[in-house]
Amino acid sequence: METLRLVTPSLDWENEILAYKVAFANEHLYGGNRLAEIENVEDWLIHLEKESSYATCQNGRSPSSTFLCIRESDSKMVGICNIRHDIVIKF
Secondary structure (H helix, E strand, C coil): CCCEEEECCCHHHHHHHHHHHHHCCCCCCCCCCCCCCCCCHHHHHHHHHHHCCCCCCCCCCCCEEEEEEEECCCCEEEEEEEEECCCCCCC
């Protein structure tokens, strides 16, 4: 059985983030919070910071937190998830 852990994205994980992005270049990155669209990791981290607060997230969206899923045995990034802090419903 593999042990996985969720970690907050940072430049410490830049190589793993870029490798993950390349591995899924031809697929939709579910939970990636625009990782596929943003050119470099530093800009993506700035985007994640903005999206984590009501004061700075996109209008009409709820804040979110994004985590990397890291396999403990080799510290390889095997997934990514984005968790919305609440649900915004517009009628």
